[in-house]
Amino acid sequence: MKVAIAGSTGFIGRNTVAKFAKEGIEVHALLRNTSEVEQKRKVLENLGAKPFIVDYSTPSSVAHALSEVDVLLHVAGASSQSVHTNFEESNVLLTKNVVTACLLANVKKIVYNSGLGVNQETTQCYFISKYRCEIIIKQSGLEYVIFRPSYIVGVGDEFSEYLLQNILGDKPIPIFGSGEYRIQPVFVDDVTEIYLRCVKGVAGWNKTFDLVGAKIVSFKDYITLLASALHKKPVFSYVSLEEALRDAMRPSSERKTNPYMSVDELDVLISDFVSDATPLERAFGLKLTPLEEIVKRIAYHFSKRS
Ligand SMILES: NC(=O)c1ccc[n+]([C@@H]2O[C@H](COP(=O)([O-])OP(=O)(O)OC[C@H]3O[C@@H](n4cnc5c(N)ncnc54)[C@H](OP(=O)(O)O)[C@@H]3O)[C@@H](O)[C@H]2O)c1
Structure with a gap:
């Protein structure tokens, strides 16, 4: 099985790369061309992944990293804004481009990290951007699982x-x-185990779970x-x-x-925002x-x- 991870250098991404590589999954680790790119690339290689430098503003650049990939795990994006990073670009546009890249590369499945409490009535900037990402994914025609995590x-x-x-x-x-x-x-080791079961289709597709x-x-x-x-x-x-x-x-x-x-x-x-963990435990067959x-x-x- 081949899985691509967008956001592979982040806290969740790194942990998932390590877990998947250990489980024998071929991992394409996507990272941006920032000043620390060489250092990050080495870390990803040492974890057992194949790193791909991508430009998230260009779908074809992302698609290049998705050749023969079965599932894309999308954990890239920002949780704060600045004059250099706004949610429209770092979350919404980025997700639009990642989805387009999946379609270009014939990747059929996507797993996405939204946020606990995201809903259509939301008024907070970060949650609004996450809600819009969820809609892009749901309307893309890709099979999806959307997670809404509390603090990982x-x-x-x-x-x-x-x-x-x-x-x-x-x-x-x-x-x-x-x-x-x-x-x-929620413990990151539980999260990576849930992602593993998720990409293997344990809970089925076209579902949304609170990840708590x-x-x-x-x-x-x-x-x-x-x-x-x-x-x-x-x-x-x-x-x-x-x-x-x-x-x-x-x-x-x-x-x-x-x-x-x-x-x-x-x-x-x-x-x-809090939730009931039982549906998550049942769907993925694990005790948190x-x-x-x-x-x-x-x-x-x-x-x-x-
Ligand atoms: N950690 C949590 O508790 C939690 C809870 C709920 C939701 N989430 C969501 O889960 C995802 C991953 O979280 P995390 O904790 O692993 O985040 P993180 O440590 O900040 O990592 C963010 C990742 O996204 C990449 N990225 C690509 N484009 C970006 C942009 N324009 N701005 C900022 N980062 C960009 C970063 O790559 P570079 O190395 O190139 O910077 C990095 O790999 C995020 O979408 C976050 O909102 C996390």
């Missing part, structure tokens, strides 16, 4: 790493607003769980949403109270890793490196 966490995810660094250094962790909004972290973890927790409780895995107590520093938002609008070098969340990421964090076990593993690898 694991060894090396930036979100958990930032929190762990602060916890380990006894530094205060900014809590935006109440911190009581809920998230449903086994347990719903508040943002604050997630941090407390991470801290307890390091035998620590977190120090919280409460920041009003007004201040966090204002800070997110400043250049990162000038931020005071919110060093790590863009406006778009803050929107998603407080959106409080308990949250306590996930944080133990992330914290263990983090403290080994620190």
Whole structure:
């Protein structure tokens, strides 16, 4: 079986490349021609993939990487905007071009990462772009599976790493607003196993799944769980949403109270979308890793490196 991965250099992409290559799948790893391209290409080769440098603004360039590919896993795109990256280009247009490339190269199936909470009534910029990507895919004539993930966490995810660094250094962790909004972290190892079963057709096609973890927790409780895995107590520093938002609008070098969340990421964090994990477990025939076990593993690898 041959699978192409768009977004192969990202957190989810890298983990999936490693998993698929280990399982004997031939992986075409798509990456952009950025300043770090050679370094990224080597990492992908070492993971066992065949790297292809593509220009996502040109469907024929992407199609070139899709020769005899059975399924395209599309996990490329941005979760924040800047003057260099806007969602229309980095998500919507990119997805349109990736879909056109599949049609040009005769690839029949696509698997896509949308976002938990995306729906036709959505008003938030990131979710609007994801909704439009879903429509492009559904109307393309390709067979598809669309995943709507909550936070995908694991060894090396930036979100958990930032929190762990602060916890380990006894530094205060900014809590935006109440911190009581809920998230449903799902382990990246479960995600790559689900993708594997998905590309093999285990759950069938033309379906949409919420990709969520086994347990719903508040943002604050997630941090407390991470801290307890390091035998620590977190120090919280409460920041009003007004201040966090204002800070997110400043250049990162000038931020005071919110060093790590863009406006778009803050929107998603407080959106409080959660779901039922049972349909996912049933469709893919697996039991999701308990949250306590996930944080133990992330914290263990983090403290080994620190
Ligand atoms: N991680 C999560 O918890 C989560 C949750 C819900 C949804 N998702 C979605 O899942 C996908 C992958 O997430 P991730 O966490 O792996 O993201 P990531 O680490 O930021 O990786 C993004 C990937 O997309 C590629 N890319 C191509 N064009 C891009 C563009 N114009 N702007 C930015 N990146 C571009 C990047 O390639 P380069 O190496 O060339 O930069 C990189 O491989 C994204 O669509 C994200 O919205 C993720």
